Amino acid sequence: MEEIKIFAPASVANVSCGFDVLGFCLGPVGDEMVIRKSSTQGVTISKIEGQDLPYDVKKNVAGVAAETLLTSYPIDYGFEIEIYKKIKAGSGIGSSAASAAGAVFGINELLGKPFSPHQLIAFAMEGESVASGAAHADNVSPVLLGGITLVRSINPLDVISLPTPKELTAVILHPKIELKTMHAREILKKNVPMEKAIQQWGNLGAFVSALYKEDYELLSRSLKDEIVEPMRSLLIPEFESLKNASLNAGALGFGISGSGPSVYALTKGMDKAKKVSEGIKKIISPIGIDFEIHLSNINNQGLKIISSQ
Numbered sequence: 001m002e003e004i005k006i007f008a009p010a011s012v013a014n015v016s017c018g019f020d021v022l023g024f025c026l027g028p029v030g031d032e033m034v035i036r037k038s039s040t041q042g043v044t045i046s047k048i049e050g051q052d053l054p055y056d057v058k059k060n061v062a063g064v065a066a067e068t069l070l071t072s073y074p075i076d077y078g079f080e081i082e083i084y085k086k087i088k089a090g091s092g093i094g095s096s097a098a099s100a101a102g103a104v105f106g107i108n109e110l111l112g113k114p115f116s117p118h119q120l121i122a123f124a125m126e127g128e129s130v131a132s133g134a135a136h137a138d139n140v141s142p143v144l145l146g147g148i149t150l151v152r153s154i155n156p157l158d159v160i161s162l163p164t165p166k167e168l169t170a171v172i173l174h175p176k177i178e179l180k181t182m183h184a185r186e187i188l189k190k191n192v193p194m195e196k197a198i199q200q201w202g203n204l205g206a207f208v209s210a211l212y213k214e215d216y217e218l219l220s221r222s223l224k225d226e227i228v229e230p231m232r233s234l235l236i237p238e239f240e241s242l243k244n245a246s247l248n249a250g251a252l253g254f255g256i257s258g259s260g261p262s263v264y265a266l267t268k269g270m271d272k273a274k275k276v277s278e279g280i281k282k283i284i285s286p287i288g289i290d291f292e293i294h295l296s297n298i299n300n301q302g303l304k305i306i307s308s309q
Contacts, residue, residue, distance in 0.1 A: 003036035004109050005306040008102030009299055010087050011094035012170065012264050013138040016225040016255035017203035021151045023094075025142040026170065027299040031098045032306065033062070034082040035106035041078045043067050050085035051095075061096045062103035065127030069104050072123070073114060079107055089131075091174050092262035097139030100127030105144060105303045117144045117302075122157050132259075139258065146302030148211065164298045165214040169273040171246070171265040172257060173280050175237060176290040196226045216252060216268045223253025223266065236260050241283045249279035270295065 009030035015022035031050075038044065043066045045055045057063030062081055070078075081103060087095040104123045108115050115123075124140035141149040141159045152158040192200075203222045210219035233239040233256065242263060246254040250272045251265035265280075267273040273295050284291050 001110050001308045003034065004106050004308045005032065005034045006102055006106050006109075007031075007304050007306055008033055008098035008105070009143060009302065010172075010294075011097055011139045011142050012172070012262075013094065013097075013136075013258045014225075014228065014256065015148075015207075015264075016223045016229065016253060017200060017207050018138070018150070019200075019225070019228050020136050020138050022148070022204070022207070023138040023142040023151075024148040024164075024170070025146055025299040025302050026093065026172065026294065027296045029086060029093070029172075029294050029296075031086050031095075031102060032084040033099070033102040033106060034084075035103065035110065036080050037110060038078040038080045041076065043070065043079050043081065045081050045083065047082040048085065049083070051089055053083070053085070053089065059130065060099070061127035061130045062099040063127075064130050065100040065124045066103040066107055068126040069107055069115070069120070069123040073111060075111070079110070081106075088174070088176065090261075092256070092258040092260045093172060093174060094139040094143065094258065096128055096131035097124070097143055100124040101140045101143040101303060103127065109305065109308070118157075118159060120144050121159055125154070125157075143302050147298060147300040150208065162208060162211050163214075164300055165211060165216065165219070165268075167216075167269045168219075168298055169267045169270050170294075170296045170298065171251070171267065171273050171276045171280065172262055172294040172296065173242065173264075173284060174262045174292045174294070175284065176292070177237075177261050192227055199224070199226045219266070220252040223255065225255055229256055232256050232260055236263060237287055237289060238283055239263065242280055245279040245283050246276050249276040251276045270297075 010026045013023040125135040129135040148162040207222035243254040246265040
């Protein structure tokens with residue numbers, strides 16, 4: 001192959017009880033990228049549509065991730081990248097992760113797949129560090145591996161794919177205001193009370209168990225964030241009202257997607273997801289903020305190839 005066009009999906013990270021370790025992949029919303037071989041060594045970004053992002057490879061998450069990969073696989077040619085952004089930067093649904101993961105996935109395909117999807121996570125994380133100020137894997141992992149993932153450790157890197165209950169469905173509300181990850185991280189406290197940490201560990205362990213057992217009631221009891229949500233929710237308009245409306249409409253749980261401003265609800269089945277979506281609309285519509293709502297099954301495939309030549 002000389003050229004590949006790919007779909008790089010959005011994702012939800014943190015998932016309430018799993019700050020910086022849990023994430024899941026979405027289906028209907030994502031970026032498109034075209035990556036082609038070039039006679040010029042290195043990486044160039046030749047086209048960006050949909051967002052005002054830097055063409056400078058050192059300042060673009062896709063460029064940084066791609067260059068990191070190539071330091072581990074020296075070749076005498078390079079790659080040209082086109083980015084068609086459908087995920088707004090600062091939306092909280094993995095915009096930077098889609099670009100970083102998409103770049104390394106596409107280049108790896110054109111190289112003949114010398115790296116496994118798990119190995120690609122480390123390269124994509126370096127791109128993420130440009131956007132958030134820290135190399136984290138909770139968004140890029142589900143994009144590259146599909147489904148729901150748990151980051152046990154980033155040094156050394158250890159990521160586990162978790163099972164997806166068949167009826168698990170996500171509702172994503174994206175209020176069209178920007179909230180940068182690095183700014184949302186700045187408000188977090190450095191120290192956590194032991195009591196809160198114990199509650200969070202219990203919820204995370206129970207959440208993982210619920211996925212394996214397809215126990216939706218246990219999953220619902222586990223979707224609690226005792227540490228981050230109380231602070232970050234203050235940055236999101238009508239957060240508590242949106243949460244109450246979702247839970248009253250039958251959501252299993254409700255929380256902040258990534259660092260916000262997007263929020264998510266998980267439901268058992270698409271019918272329940274539609275009811276939750278209607279409840280959310282009644283709260284967000286009168287505020288006067290533009291918004292999008294996405295309903296999605298958990299995307300167990302992750303990145304996909306649209307075309308190649």
